[in-house]
Amino acid sequence: MANTQDSAFDGGYFDEEMSVEVVNSRIGSAADPRLKEVVSILTKHLHAAVKEIEPTHEEWFAAIRFLTETGHMCTDWRQEYILLSDVLGVTMLVDSINHRRPSGATPNTILGPFYVEGAPHYPNGANICLDQKGEPTLVRGRVMDVDGNPVEGATIDVWQTNDDGFYDVQQKGEQPEYNLRGVFKSDADGRYWFQTVKPRFYPIPDDGPVGKLLGDLARHPNRAAHMHFIVTSEGYDEIITHIFTPDCPYLKEDTVFGVKKDLVANFQHIDDPKMAEDYGMPNPFLLADWDFVLARKTPASNG
Template structure:
């Protein structure tokens, strides 16, 4: 074992790992050490810059709470969350593409009846969401669970405004029947900024980037024997589609919201979720 030098820094650090470290952990740490040290050498990081980085990470941790995860936000805006998603959810052509989970999903949302309205505060433009859950051959999937959540008409999720919005506002779970169909009413989603009052927001501003996400509704679709799909549908024509702060947009997930003139809704969004069996998944 050699002493630490600038030239052999990667090898010196990796060599300190014990013999009983799991092969996978060793692989991950070796790669992390390699890329981290290579980065420092490539940019010739100054001590002052290193101190700024440590201060940034410290403040990122300090702002985290039970309702806010600034490190996930950091991962999102650097594209890491989407890259991890892409690596882990390689699916066959034709299957619904996945995107980031986001920080605003909550457990315990109620299961509702098909056609129910998940907008509990009565605000926003009501939209009928409908479609089918099918397999790659177009066969309907029975007993699929569709969990949905979205922001309110002002761009906030219920967990961001617990004293303002009703619990589980714009949230619900729906179960398909033999025809694989789903239908519910919610609001036409609106664009909103990610929380930008912390270290990540300041970083975005320094980099000349905006904090906005295009209008979207979240879905998580599960069914026995099929790979889970976590995704969004995006409103066609939204100004932020090509500059989403968290890189979550995929072309196949952008759909038209049709303007309608009906008593119970002003908009309609049609989208079919195509699931692949677990053995069909490339990931």
């Protein structure tokens, strides 16, 4: 128990009750102000958590071992600490804080680890599914500003898994290069459209310490079925977002908390030979109508 005879902070002697003040008092006056603020707040909440949990020495060393194993799992192509941030909801929280937008603007979600620069540029209507697996799907919509005006020439960069639940970079030599990836441009009316297949859910890498933690917490590793998009246009905030299928069993249980209610699309079953012919689709097919609403850059968002 702490010595409560004199709880006033009197310098650098450690005291359980005043532990935060003791530790934060060691930060020198020459420290960067933002770094001082961040470390002080982290120390405050870390010490509060330890005092509430009251871990045993064995539990504390188990936590240290977990962090050590997480670091050992990191490589040039796999970042286990980002995965840890994802499954604890921190990545989504940081993203939300940094992308507060006007009402009506399309919300952000996480980029994910499988974005690839240099995807092929296609004309509207092209089919990005090169392995011919999956349920044919037409995605179409408009890119607009928050006032409903069309945004011409916006870039729509899309990528997703194939029907087996893998991105092309996960199956090099099995999937065609740039399978289910493409870049499109909105026309004078802000319209875009392309052919693809219905996305499916898939597990995040769960063969490391983060995957074991999920198992210990009785949590599954699955991401809800989605398509990724990056939408850009000069003078507007960049959107990094997803659209999700409404019938996915993991829609409200996405393991990285990436689902926002406003990003759930309606995938309609269409049986219309004339419409299929107009869009070059087989009949029947799925249709996802989805508009992107861009917010104008502000001085703060310009950096």
